[in-house]
Amino acid sequence: MSLDVQSFAAVHLLRRPEPIRVGGFVAGFDPATTSPYVNYATPLPGAAPTEAEVAALVGEFVGRGLVPRLEFAPDAAPEVEPALRRAGFTTEGVHEYLVCTPATLTRPAGLPATRSPRTDAEFAEIDAALSEAFGNAFPAATDGASLLRRTQERGGAVRFVRAEDGTCAGAAGCSAPAGGTAELAGVGTRPAYRGRGVAAAVTCALAGVLFERGAESVWLEPEGDVSRRVYERVGFRPGGTRLYLRLDAPLP
Structure with a gap:
C-alpha cells in the first residue's frame, strides 16, 4: 500500500x-x-x-x-x-495512515445525512465551520472556499452535514484518486455538534463516492485515538x- x-x-x-x-x-x-x-x-x-x-x-x-x-x-x-x-x-x-476499501466500508445506522455543496454560500459555510472545528490552528487560506470548490471540481468530493439552525455542523473533503487510491482529509466538526456522528457520516459518504468513481481504496491520517475510533467504525484499517x-x- x-x-x-x-x-x-x-x-x-x-x-x-x-x-x-x-x-x-x-x-x-x-x-x-x-x-x-x-x-x-x-x-x-x-x-x-x-x-x-x-x-x-x-x-x-x-x-x-x-x-x-x-x-x-x-x-x-x-x-x-x-x-x-x-x-x-x-x-x-x-503519522499512521488508515485505509478503507469497498470490502471494508461500513455505514453504521443512525448517521446524519450528508450533502454536497453547490453554492458559493455553502462552500463559505464549510470553510468557516472547518476553521472553527480546528480552532484556527492552521494558517487560513486567502479564499478557503475556493480551495474546497476546486477539490470538488477537479474530481474530488466535499461533503457536509447541515445543522438544525441551517449552518454547517461539520465537513470533510477527499482528493481526486490517482494510482487507484485517494486521500480523505480535513475532517472537522464544530464543537457544539461533536458526538453526533458528523465525522463518521462525512467520512463514510466520501469513501463511498470515491469507490463509485472507481477508486480501489481511500486513506487518511487519524488525529488521536478519538478520531481513529471514528474511522475504524466506518471501515478504515491500519495501512502504514x-x-x-x-x-x-x-x-x-
Whole structure:
C-alpha cells in the first residue's frame, strides 16, 4: 500500500497551482496560502536524491519564503530520509495512515445525512465551520472556499452535514484518486455538534463516492485515538506510516 499512497502523493502535488519537479522530488505550491500543510514536497517512489537535488529543493522553498517540508511514506523511497537528514531535516511527525476499501466500508445506522455543496454560500459555510472545528490552528487560506470548490471540481468530493439552525455542523473533503487510491482529509466538526456522528457520516459518504468513481481504496491520517475510533467504525484499517520532515534553518 505504501507505493500506492506515495504515487498518489506525487500526483496530488502536481495538481497544485504551481507544481515543480526537482530531480526525484515533486513540490506543490499554492499562492493562496502559506500553510505548510498545503505547500510541501514529496519524493517519487524509489527516489535516490543527490545532495544537489536536496539543495535545489530547499532553494525552491526559501525563494518563496516557505519552510522546506516533506511528507512521504518512507517504505516507498527508503533512500530519501537519510539524504534529507544529512541536509539537516528533522522530524516534524510520524503519522499512521488508515485505509478503507469497498470490502471494508461500513455505514453504521443512525448517521446524519450528508450533502454536497453547490453554492458559493455553502462552500463559505464549510470553510468557516472547518476553521472553527480546528480552532484556527492552521494558517487560513486567502479564499478557503475556493480551495474546497476546486477539490470538488477537479474530481474530488466535499461533503457536509447541515445543522438544525441551517449552518454547517461539520465537513470533510477527499482528493481526486490517482494510482487507484485517494486521500480523505480535513475532517472537522464544530464543537457544539461533536458526538453526533458528523465525522463518521462525512467520512463514510466520501469513501463511498470515491469507490463509485472507481477508486480501489481511500486513506487518511487519524488525529488521536478519538478520531481513529471514528474511522475504524466506518471501515478504515491500519495501512502504514508516513514521515513528515522539515528544515527550520536552511543554509543560505
